[in-house]
Amino acid sequence: MSKRTLKSTSTVKPGARGKAGGRAKAPIQAVSRNIKVDALARVEGEGALYVRVKDDVIEDIKFRIFEPPRFFEAFLRGRIYSDAPDITARICGICPIAYQMGASQAMEQALGVTVTGPLRDLRRLIYCGEWIESHVLHAAMLHAPDFLGLQDALQLAKDDPEIVETALKLKKLGNTIIEVIGGRAAHPINLKVGGFYRAPRKEKIRELIEPLKWAIDAAIGVAKVFGGFEFPDYEDDYTCVSLRHPDEYAIHEGRIVSNRGLDIPVADFHKHFKEEHVRHSNALHGMMMDGTVYLTGPNARYNNNYAQLSKLAKRVAKDIGLGKTCNNLYQSILVRMVETVYACEEAIRLAEAYEEPDESCVAVTPRRGVGAGCTEAPRGICFHRYELDDEGRIVAARIQAPTSQNQPQIERDLRGVVGANLRLSDEDLKWRCEQTIRNYDPCISCATHFLKFTIDRE
């Protein structure tokens, strides 16, 4: 790949970034800037950005989600427990597994059953498929153009058709894993509370192994190309929240932990985390009970669970310039590729060990109960909680998607990034802001893809 530098970096003089007193030409009169992005591209859903700066002081920053609320929790009320996985899968076309599995696990907890053995392995395997397709799609097609000064993946394909071909093939393999286990790639139909409607045939699972071996090398190749990007210099001391599992790099099960010592069972989520409504967003803002803003997603997982990555994944991380923690979220593109390598390896391990189970699911008897489930969606922890009545009908539902949890942290990053880059032109600052939002691979929802960006410089 031809290495190109992001255009906007050229407008930053060395040493000028972030230094309030370093101006060569101090403005005599008040300078106000309004930067607006009405519709952000290369994200899922409808969102906008507004920044107002006066005399180099940030007066306002809003990451607005104006997509209308979707009322999934209300749809679920009154329905039987077994409807939840299929209905919640519709929340997202990119990460339906996260919703199906979180809902299933919550129901299983409420109904007192546990899914183990080959059925558990199948769940982890299909989740690997989701990580692969989602991570590669975002990293290669949506995020990489930011680092190359390109508008979109089409330009990237002209520049480097090989990397786009590889990415498409990797994404396709992720989809194939979901199809083989889940019946189809978008909104799979084979997952249920207790396991699966039908266990996939052993030979179908084994057929995934050879392509996955190719995928490991392919993902490493892509990771190395991305490792050559120039990354804007911005870090925060993130409060990283993720799952952690004693035996494995947590994907679909675990306790909720943070790098500040939090370690709780999933069921206690609401004792430590809350959601607040803010006027400028139709998605609730997630935060900890004391108001702490936190990060969830690839970098949070990497920082919390690095030790549990495979040897190969750690080596790739080192080779592309990552340490044992990564607090520069522009490098989330690298962390996603490291996790992709890991997911491919893990998928091979699971596929090689797979034997068809006698039963495709654990039997479930409806009853009254409360249950919570949480998995690591590609974008971060996705939490579900349901209350069931005596017949197993849903009385109450709560679902917290990763992007709503990340929103306050996205705004905090934007504040920091704008503050450190006031020397950039409006156009370059706008680009940098969009890039900052895309660090999170925000899944604003499954609607049109545009974001509105406004910067007011008064």
Added chain:
Amino acid sequence: MAGTGILVLGIGNRFRHDDGVGPVIAERLEASGIATRVESGEGAELMEAWQGFPHVVLVDAASSGAAAGTLHRFEAAETRLPTGLFHYSSHLFSVAEAIEMARILGRLPGRMTVYGIEGRDFSYGEGLSVEVAAAADVAEAEIRALVAAGRG
């Protein structure tokens, strides 16, 4: 796969009124034994769907500001699609972007006939508006002629 080597791809969501025109036409043609597929419009999937077919007819609802029922026709292998004609999909790329990506990567079929049918009503619900239903009949007849010519 297909006897004639022609695949008709119907793009859209039949539960959003006029957005369903592609799937509606595909369904009618399928009843006559023509190879069809219905897709949501996600670009990566589309590029997979048309692989192996020398001639692909793609039908999608359009939203360019023209009068409802306007029939836009393109030979995509010969000309670039005007941008802004089709709805952006929620995902990686829309129909137009998928076609451009395929062109760059050398993955376009030898012939790709694109029908864009200007919609009026993209709200929730089933059924086409009168203008779009009329345009759908015209498009359907033209596609049948294309298939017949291919068979001949």
